[in-house]
Amino acid sequence: MNKKEFIEMVKEMLQESLGDEYSVVEYSHVKNNKKPLSGLAIQRIGTDLGMVIYLDKVFDEYQNGRETDKIAADLYREIRNAEIPKELSGDFMSAIVNNYESAKPMIFCKLINEKANREMLREVPYFPFLDLAVIFYIQVSKSNEGEMAITIDHKIMDLWGIDSQQLYQDTIYHMETSVPQQLQSFSDIMEGILDEEEKIILREIGINGKGRFETTPELYCLRNSSIFGASSLLYGDTMAKFAEQEQCDMLILPSSICEVLLLPDDGSRNYGELQDMVKTINQTEVSREELLSNSIYKYDRMAKKISIAYQGEEL
Incomplete structure (x- = not known):
């Protein structure tokens, strides 16, 4: 069959x-x-x-x-x-689709790969960002089982009577408080998800004097609490504060649409090797629908700007 x-x-x-x-x-x-x-x-x-x-x-x-x-x-x-739920039908749905003010607190954005989604992007308002695109959705409901969402397309924009610039500004302003940026070291994340037996194994491999894992001591995860946490790249000053704290620029590795990884750039990094690592992980560990990019990005702490440090292959 x-x-x-x-x-x-x-x-x-x-x-x-x-x-x-x-x-x-x-x-x-x-x-x-x-x-x-x-x-x-x-x-x-x-x-x-x-x-x-x-x-x-x-x-x-x-x-x-x-x-x-x-x-x-x-x-x-x-x-x-x-x-x-009955409260999500009828008048409720009509209100959020037809009235921008009703929908605004429920609007979020996510980052996707621009070239890999050319056809879909014809149907929706979006903003280019590096080799990515920012698109928008209405989060109708969210639970432990998942979320119900409506992608914002040109038809909805016509009903609202607003332009893309207003949509972008209002959404970022809302997300800065509702889903703020979260920065966490990769070793802390590993401590949180491993069981005691796995922690013992890692401790046998080697830890530092403070009792923290040294498997990836310089790698940090940046995200927000939405399911598309990589969108946290678009707002907040966490990156700027962290770069100042470390007194160096930051390399940004696109882990997935859910988060990105930060690596302090001390000037000795081989961008080509890092890009090869990202590409390999994308091919072997990340599902097709969660891929973000094969490129490497860089945050310049003096210019306070993100740019493409090493252009990767198309997805």
Whole structure:
């Protein structure tokens, strides 16, 4: 059974389980960096909102021997557990889509690769930033299971009657307080996520006198609390303060759309080798839809400006 046949089969099974109250239709979407996804759009009849379930990974599970009945049962539970709250339909959605002031506290931005998303960028307002692009979305709701969001396109901008410059300025101002920048050393992050046995192993490899891991002593993570934390590059003075503290420029390694890594630049760094490292990690460790760039950036502490230090290959 190929993927198309699999999706059609799951669609029929879910439609039978959900009954006539729901509409279940096939859905395809090209996500960040031209990542194609296929699945089903499920909507309760008579409501404005629905949900999309992507089936690409589920199809892989099927190919690895998972039974279709169990797959359909799990998807059914997922749909039932993710019912759209009544307060997010009808008048509420109409207000945020048609009224900019109502939507403004819920607007956030994210960084994506510009060249890898040329087609998508034709449909939305965006700002170029280095070899990246800043796009905007309305965060309708957020929970431990994920978030519901609406990408802001030209149609919504026409309804709001504002220009891109105002959208950008208002969004950055809002994000500076709602999702402020966070800077944390990589060793502190490792301490926080490792269990005691893993910490013991690292301590055997070697720690410094203060009891901190020296696996990557100069590497720092910059992000914010949104799921697209790399957008923190666009605002705040954390980078400037950190560069002054270290008395040097900062190299910026694009880890993913979720965060970037900072490396103090003492003048001895080989940019080409760093770029090769970023490219290798992108190819082996980062999913296609979370890739940001293969380039290396640099923050000049005197000019207080970020530029491309080493241009990487296209994604």
